[in-house]
Amino acid sequence: MxxxxxxxxxxxxxxxxxxxxxxxxxxxxxxxxxxxxxxxxxxGITPKALALFRYDISSLIRQECRSIKICPQPGRAFVIQNKNPLCHMVxxxxxxxxxxxxxxxxxxxxxxxxxxxxxxxxxxxxxxxxxxxxxxxxxxxxxxxxxxxxxxxxxxxxxxNRSLALEADIRVDHSERHSMEFDFSMPGRGYFWIFPKGNHLNIGIYSTTGHPALKQRQLVEYAQKRFGTDRLQAVKGYPIGVGGYxxxxxxxxxxxxxxxxxxxxxxxxxxxxxxxxxxxxxxxxxxxxxxxxxxxxxxxxxxxxxxxxxxxxxxxxxxxxxxxxxxxxxxxxxxxxxxxxxxxxxxFPSFSLKLLSLPFFHKKFAQGYADGKTLGQMLLCR
Ligand SMILES: Cc1cc2nc3c(=O)[nH]c(=O)nc-3n(C[C@H](O)[C@H](O)[C@H](O)COP(=O)(O)OP(=O)(O)OC[C@H]3O[C@@H](n4cnc5c(N)ncnc54)[C@H](O)[C@@H]3O)c2cc1C
Structure with a gap:
């Protein structure tokens, strides 16, 4: 036994x-x-997640992101950045x-x-x-x-409860991107993401609700709008288990x-x-x-x-x-x-993202994130 x-x-x-x-x-x-x-x-491995591995996973990291572009709605983006990585891409x-x-x-x-x-x-x-x-x-x-x-x-x-996320890869010869991007222009409760990974971009859609087929169509339309292509590779989706607290x-x-x-x-x-x-x-x-x-x-x-x-x-x-x-x-x-x-x-997406766009908040947020803190540690100063 x-x-x-x-x-x-x-x-x-x-x-x-x-x-x-x-x-x-x-x-x-x-x-x-x-x-x-x-x-x-x-x-996307955040600094707090990276710190938990008992072994060195640095050989797996394709790219480190020190900035996050947030798009509350088209044409109104702001950038959160830090001198240290905010996320490690594997x-x-x-x-x-x-x-x-x-x-x-x-x-x-x-x-x-x-x-x-x-x-x-x-x-x-x-x-x-x-x-x-x-x-x-x-x-x-x-x-x-x-x-x-x-x-x-x-x-x-x-x-x-289950949130839903769908992802796909888009091949690029050379990724000029070093920023992660979170785009909240998506209708409904969620966002699109674009993560740079060296020779490709990973794009996806996160939704707290929704039907997979509907989300896949939204993701293809988004790729078309942003990159002029609907040739997505390795499209995959799965629920994320939430609410277990x-x-x-x-x-x-x-x-x-x-x-x-x-x-x-x-x-x-x-x-x-x-x-x-x-x-x-x-x-x-x-x-x-x-x-x-x-x-x-x-x-x-x-x-x-x-x-x-x-x-x-x-x-x-x-x-x-x-x-x-x-x-x-x-x-x-x-x-x-x-x-x-x-x-x-x-x-209240407009209000919340407006708040986050204020340098006082997003600098604090970026610092906490880069230091490997959870939201609780940032908000409750634990
Ligand atoms: C599209 C998408 C993008 C995501 N991006 C991120 C991200 O960038 N960063 C991040 O932190 N999180 C991300 N997540 C969430 C993250 O993937 C999960 O929260 C995480 O993988 C949970 O880990 P786990 O070990 O609990 O479960 P899982 O990673 O789901 O592992 C479960 C394992 O159990 C096995 N299994 C399942 N059913 C059975 C069975 N019946 N019998 C035996 N084995 C079984 C599976 O094969 C799997 O190996 C994303 C999720 C999705 C869907």
């Missing part, structure tokens, strides 16, 4: 795996797909493959599973039934994204992290930071639940939870839910603030 099974090998899953492996836990990672694989994501498939290689090198077993059929929490362990096998573990982390099957099977009352994403020995827990923010749709942060929090919660004193007979539990110890113990592995709740308290506060800000921005 493995110590921890993690379903989903995206940023949340690999972040949790890395920290658990560092503490001597055995980890089995399951994913629906073999890697490398396509994942809809613009690959190709998402490269990041996922790199992270998976890192955790495999550290000892994770990786397996492609067609279908998760059932998850049952027994008295002493968890049973995960896939289409062709039964896997037993002490703990389970659901890191399987916005449409999480783990959430649906184990947390049926945890409602996660209202729930407790842990019950028994099953913890949800990243988009599966609704930990994307719904202001701009950033999810990688929260996926890494909550994946690491889930790992910490499991480690701290297994510290000495956690067992009923006070015999203690070694720092390194080897399967053999758990197998031979007459007791079940302790519950990490309370520790996880403590670990994610700040994440939830941050996500609430993003939620409130999204309400302001998309309900």
């Amino acid at each position: 493995v110590d921890v099974v993690i379903i989903g090998a995206g940023p949340a899953g690999t972040a949790a795996a890395f920290d658990l492996l560092s503490r001597g836990f055995s980890v089995q990672l399951l994913d629906k797909y073999a890697f490398p694989k396509k994942k809809a994501c613009a690959g 190709q998402r498939w490269e990041l996922d493959l790199f992270s998976l290689n890192m955790v495999q090198r550290k000892g994770a077993q990786f397996q492609v599973v067609k279908k998760i059929v059932s998850i049952e929490e027994k008295k002493l362990h968890i049973e995960i039934r896939t289409s062709d096998q039964l896997i037993k573990s002490c703990y389970l982390i659901g890191a399987d994204g916005a449409n999480s099957i783990v959430r649906r099977l184990t947390h049926p009352f945890c409602r996660v 209202a729930h407790c994403p842990g019950s028994g020995r099953v913890l949800l992290s990243g988009d599966a827990a609704g930990f994307g923010e719904n202001l701009l749709g950033e999810g990688i930071y929260f996926a890494l942060k909550s994946g690491q929090a889930a790992a910490r919660a499991i480690v701290s639940a297994c510290t000495p004193g956690a067992f009923p007979d006070n015999s203690g539990f070694p720092d390194n939870v080897a399967s053999s110890v758990i197998d031979s113990s007459p007791y079940a592995a302790p519950f990490p839910g309370a520790a996880y709740d403590r670990e994610i308290k700040k994440i939830r506060t941050d996500l609430r603030l993003y939620h409130l800000s999204a309400k302001c921005l998309y309900s």
Whole structure:
């Protein structure tokens, strides 16, 4: 029996795996797909997200952006800039493959599973039934994204909202662009983005509501208007799990992290930071639940939870839910603030963007962003 099974090998899953492996836990990672694989994501890594990686990902960075052009409506753009990078651009498939290689090198077993059929929490362990096998573990982390099957099977009352994002690439010989662009001229609650990535531009549409087919048409029309082309490459869309700040994403020995827990923010749709942060929090919660004193007979539990110890113990592995709740308290506060800000921005876009266009506000914002702060840290001066 493995110590921890993690379903989903995206940023949340690999972040949790890395920290658990560092503490001597055995980890089995399951994913629906073999890697490398396509994942809809613009690959914008903010400084706060970059700081969370336990390994160096600088070789994956295609471009660093030190300025952001904001277009409230055509002809009224303003630029936010900083001497330090505001965002690092990667190709998402490269990041996922790199992270998976890192955790495999550290000892994770990786397996492609067609279908998760059932998850049952027994008295002493968890049973995960896939289409062709039964896997037993002490703990389970659901890191399987916005449409999480783990959430649906184990947390049926945890409602996660979904924003929608669609992206595509446009080839360019030489990108003269060094600025990211957020264009709020889109009708409805959302924006278009343009991210420079060296030999191509990544363009996309983020929407807090909307139908994928409709959004795809809007994206093609936008490309036509801005670049005179409708030849978009690699068009992909996927929901982003948001609104999870209202729930407790842990019950028994099953913890949800990243988009599966609704930990994307719904202001701009950033999810990688929260996926890494909550994946690491889930790992910490499991480690701290297994510290000495956690067992009923006070015999203690070694720092390194080897399967053999758990197998031979007459007791079940302790519950990490309370520790996880403590670990994610700040994440939830941050996500609430993003939620409130999204309400302001998309309900009163002209007013909110006018405010942001004032140098006093956007210089503060750019500095906080470049320093790797969350909205909560910027607004509450944490
Ligand atoms: C178009 C688009 C652009 C985006 N751009 C950005 C950006 O620039 N910056 C940013 O920070 N965020 C961005 N996001 C959000 C970001 O991609 C997500 O928030 C982030 O990937 C969440 O990470 P995760 O590990 O929780 O889930 P995911 O990255 O979704 O990973 C989930 C993993 O679980 C696997 N899985 C799913 N279902 C199953 C199953 N049933 N069984 C087994 N495995 C399964 C998947 O194959 C995947 O590997 C964007 C999202 C979209 C859709």
